[in-house]
Amino acid sequence: MEDSTRTAPLNLPKTKPIRCIVKLGGAAITCKNELEKVNEENLEIVSSQLRQAMITGSGSQKVIGMDWSKRPGKSEISCEMDNFEDQTLMDSSSFVVVHGAGSFGHFQASKSGVHKGGLHKLLVRAGFVATRISVTTLNLEIVRVLAREGIPSIGMSPFSCGWSTSERNLKSADLSMVAKAIDSGFVPVLHGDAVLDVLQGCTILSGDVIIRHLAAYLKPEYVVFLTDVLGVYDRPPSEPNAVLLREIAVNEDGSWYVVKPARQDMNKQVEITVAAHDTTGGMETKISEAAMIAKLGIDVYIVKAATSHSLRALSGEVRSSIPDDWLGTVIRFVDKRNC
Amino acid sequence: MEDSTRTAPLNLPKTKPIRCIVKLGGAAITCKNELEKVNEENLEIVSSQLRQAMITGSGSQKVIGMDWSKRPGKSEISCEMDNFEDQTLMDSSSFVVVHGAGSFGHFQASKSGVHKGGLHKLLVRAGFVATRISVTTLNLEIVRVLAREGIPSIGMSPFSCGWSTSERNLKSADLSMVAKAIDSGFVPVLHGDAVLDVLQGCTILSGDVIIRHLAAYLKPEYVVFLTDVLGVYDRPPSEPNAVLLREIAVNEDGSWYVVKPARQDMNKQVEITVAAHDTTGGMETKISEAAMIAKLGIDVYIVKAATSHSLRALSGEVRSSIPDDWLGTVIRFVDKRNC
Numbered sequence: 001m002e003d004s005t006r007t008a009p010l011n012l013p014k015t016k017p018i019r020c021i022v023k024l025g026g027a028a029i030t031c032k033n034e035l036e037k038v039n040e041e042n043l044e045i046v047s048s049q050l051r052q053a054m055i056t057g058s059g060s061q062k063v064i065g066m067d068w069s070k071r072p073g074k075s076e077i078s079c080e081m082d083n084f085e086d087q088t089l090m091d092s093s094s095f096v097v098v099h100g101a102g103s104f105g106h107f108q109a110s111k112s113g114v115h116k117g118g119l120h121k122l123l124v125r126a127g128f129v130a131t132r133i134s135v136t137t138l139n140l141e142i143v144r145v146l147a148r149e150g151i152p153s154i155g156m157s158p159f160s161c162g163w164s165t166s167e168r169n170l171k172s173a174d175l176s177m178v179a180k181a182i183d184s185g186f187v188p189v190l191h192g193d194a195v196l197d198v199l200q201g202c203t204i205l206s207g208d209v210i211i212r213h214l215a216a217y218l219k220p221e222y223v224v225f226l227t228d229v230l231g232v233y234d235r236p237p238s239e240p241n242a243v244l245l246r247e248i249a250v251n252e253d254g255s256w257y258v259v260k261p262a263r264q265d266m267n268k269q270v271e272i273t274v275a276a277h278d279t280t281g282g283m284e285t286k287i288s289e290a291a292m293i294a295k296l297g298i299d300v301y302i303v304k305a306a307t308s309h310s311l312r313a314l315s316g317e318v319r320s321s322i323p324d325d326w327l328g329t330v331i332r333f334v335d336k337r338n339c
Numbered sequence: 340m341e342d343s344t345r346t347a348p349l350n351l352p353k354t355k356p357i358r359c360i361v362k363l364g365g366a367a368i369t370c371k372n373e374l375e376k377v378n379e380e381n382l383e384i385v386s387s388q389l390r391q392a393m394i395t396g397s398g399s400q401k402v403i404g405m406d407w408s409k410r411p412g413k414s415e416i417s418c419e420m421d422n423f424e425d426q427t428l429m430d431s432s433s434f435v436v437v438h439g440a441g442s443f444g445h446f447q448a449s450k451s452g453v454h455k456g457g458l459h460k461l462l463v464r465a466g467f468v469a470t471r472i473s474v475t476t477l478n479l480e481i482v483r484v485l486a487r488e489g490i491p492s493i494g495m496s497p498f499s500c501g502w503s504t505s506e507r508n509l510k511s512a513d514l515s516m517v518a519k520a521i522d523s524g525f526v527p528v529l530h531g532d533a534v535l536d537v538l539q540g541c542t543i544l545s546g547d548v549i550i551r552h553l554a555a556y557l558k559p560e561y562v563v564f565l566t567d568v569l570g571v572y573d574r575p576p577s578e579p580n581a582v583l584l585r586e587i588a589v590n591e592d593g594s595w596y597v598v599k600p601a602r603q604d605m606n607k608q609v610e611i612t613v614a615a616h617d618t619t620g621g622m623e624t625k626i627s628e629a630a631m632i633a634k635l636g637i638d639v640y641i642v643k644a645a646t647s648h649s650l651r652a653l654s655g656e657v658r659s660s661i662p663d664d665w666l667g668t669v670i671r672f673v674d675k676r677n678c
Contacts, residue, residue: 034414035409035414035415035416036408036409036416064461064465065465066464066465066468066469066472067468067469067472068446068447068450068465068466068469068472068473069375069469069472069473069476070374070375075373075374076374077374077375077446077447079447079450079465079469084460084461084462084465107407107416108407108416108418111407111418119523119524120524121423122403122423123423125405125491125524125525126403126404126405126407126418126423126491127407128491128525129405129406129486129491129492129493129525130405130406130407130408130418130486132493132494133405133406133407133408133479133482133483133486134407134408136479136482136494137408137479140472140475140476140479143472143475144472147468147469147472152464152465152467152468153468154468154471154498155471155475155496155499156498156499157494157496157499159493159495159516160494160495160496160499160500160516161499161500161501161516162500162501162513162515162516164519174501174513176501177498177499177500177501180503180535181535184458184535184540184541185458185459185464186464186467186468196519196520196523201523202523
């Protein structure tokens with residue numbers, strides 16, 4: 001990954017303050033074991049929580065659906081125009097949503113080796129097309145569920161927005177359209193995508209890298225990763241005795257250590273355990289990515305999607321101090337100069 | 340519309356020569372009288388013709404499908420990897436596809452008045468979201484049908500690509516990603532879209548305006564408009580005695596006149612007849628847009644989709660001289676200095 005400052009868009013318009021960037025983890029919003037299937041139940045709860053977190057006092061207000069598509073089996077589109085008459089435009093604070101691929105895109109990408117490049121090969125070119133179809137299908141589904149919940153969501157593909165890489169590292173990323181969409185009152189919904197690579201032709205740009213870049217430029221108050229487990233554990237959470245790490249501190253050099261629960265050598269143990277089962281970039285990548293965001297002074301919460309804990313994290317309720325009954329992992333920068 | 344030169348991207352990469360920009364007219368690829376319904380039969384024929392026109396000698400080759408999505412009712416994705424082994428990458432000449440909205444998007448846009456702007460109103464903001472959901476749904480469907488036909492199609496939304504307007508006139512349009520996609524061997528598929536407007540907040544950017552701008556910068560050899568009638572008539576084609584205009588000549592000042600069939604005052608008659616029934620920008624807008632493209636020295640063919648005539652137009656077969664048995668409308672620049 002190049003230094004983010006080198007990929008800065010030169011004329012990024014002044015954006016209104018961003019409250020939160022949310023990552024909808026692929027495992028949390030799709031069915032892991034079924035190809036190209038959205039976890040609708042989870043996604044609907046996540047959308048409802050996002051709405052509650054985003055729109056002040058939205059609990060008492062009627063939801064104004066923004067997906068006016070024809071429903072299966074119906075011949076007409078219905079949108080209740082009356083709903084709009086007595087509604088004032090609520091000031092929704094700015095959120096940006098980024099989602100992973102889960103059971104979308106992976107099959108197509110791995111079968112063809114899109115991440116390794118080589119667009120001159122028919123298989124890779126076909127896989128690139130197939131991967132983009134799969135991830136944009138998921139993106140559209142997510143945008144629609146959010147819109148039904150009254151969130152003014154706008155799908156934005158990193159490929160179309162001009163994001164590209166060089167030897168798999170982010171090379172250019174035009175944030176101007178993302179910033180303009182936010183300033184116009186929309187919630188951009190980005191996603192992990194197949195993109196062009198200057199040196200190897202093409203590759204896969206992960207949602208986590210996108211989040212980090214967005215965080216560096218949009219400087220949100222906090223970042224929330226919604227996953228399918230309670231947070232980061234000291235070993236695979238399926239193992240007996242796996243311990244949930246409640247708080248991780250990040251040093252200025254990007255290294256990190258476990259603050260809570262306090263235990264000697266916890267950091268080392270995590271690294272070893274994670275490395276053993278996680279070759280494709282799961283928890284360790286997640287901690288590293290999160291640490292790089294925390295280093296910017298932005299608190300990161302890793303929390304289980306569609307739980308009371310995720311609602312509290314999204315609402316910013318745990319920002320000042322972490323309640324004892326809140327389950328999740330906080331990753332924070334520790335400025336030693338202030339100690 | 341501002342002078343196109345003022346919206347020029349400053350650093351448009353050198354693109355390989357574009358053979359053809361194709362407009363898939365909304366009326367030709369969707370069912371006019373049924374909301375949000377694709378005309379699958381037409382779209383499949385159009386895709387097959389595009390493939391034949393695009394890929395030299397593709398007639399004898401097996402189609403290598405590039406949509407590897409899960410089919411309804413199946414639990415697995417099938418892609419025959421063997422197909423790729425014995426295939427060399429055929430040199431497909433560069434095409435760009437732009438489609439209209441047809442029965443997608445119009446309901447959402449007109450109900451909310453997205454074209455008139457006013458994003459501070461909840462109704463307009465919701466309509467903007469709903470319109471984008473509808474047109475991107477259509478875009479994804481078209482990309483998938485093209486990909487199934489072996490065309491390496493890549494959906495690119497003008498909104499995400501940074502296209503915006505000022506008082507409804509095109510203000511900025513970043514063509515760099517479109518150019519890069521073409522250079523990487525893909526076929527960009529753009530569409531009429533809801534976009535941001537500097538002065539009024541938002542509006543609708545039509546596929547025809549997109550085509551004109553693309554033509555000005557990509558300088559294709561020719562442009563084909565696929566519609567649901569044989570071409571441009573001297574009056575609404577449903578009227579008795581409506582005459583198909585076979586050839587229209589465009590002057591340097593953008594004015595135009597009918598060359599074939601030769602008839603006195605034909606031009607004037609068309610204008611009057613068209614204006615009477617066509618308030619929303621149908622044929623007259625189409626001729627004006629086409630005339631502006633022709634003025635650049637690029638031949639424009641307006642032809643009925645999914646016919647033998649459309650295949651001949653797409654293949655460039657009618658370029659040197661128009662065969663007598665070809666039905667359609669040619670719009671060409673007449674450089675008087677050469678007369």
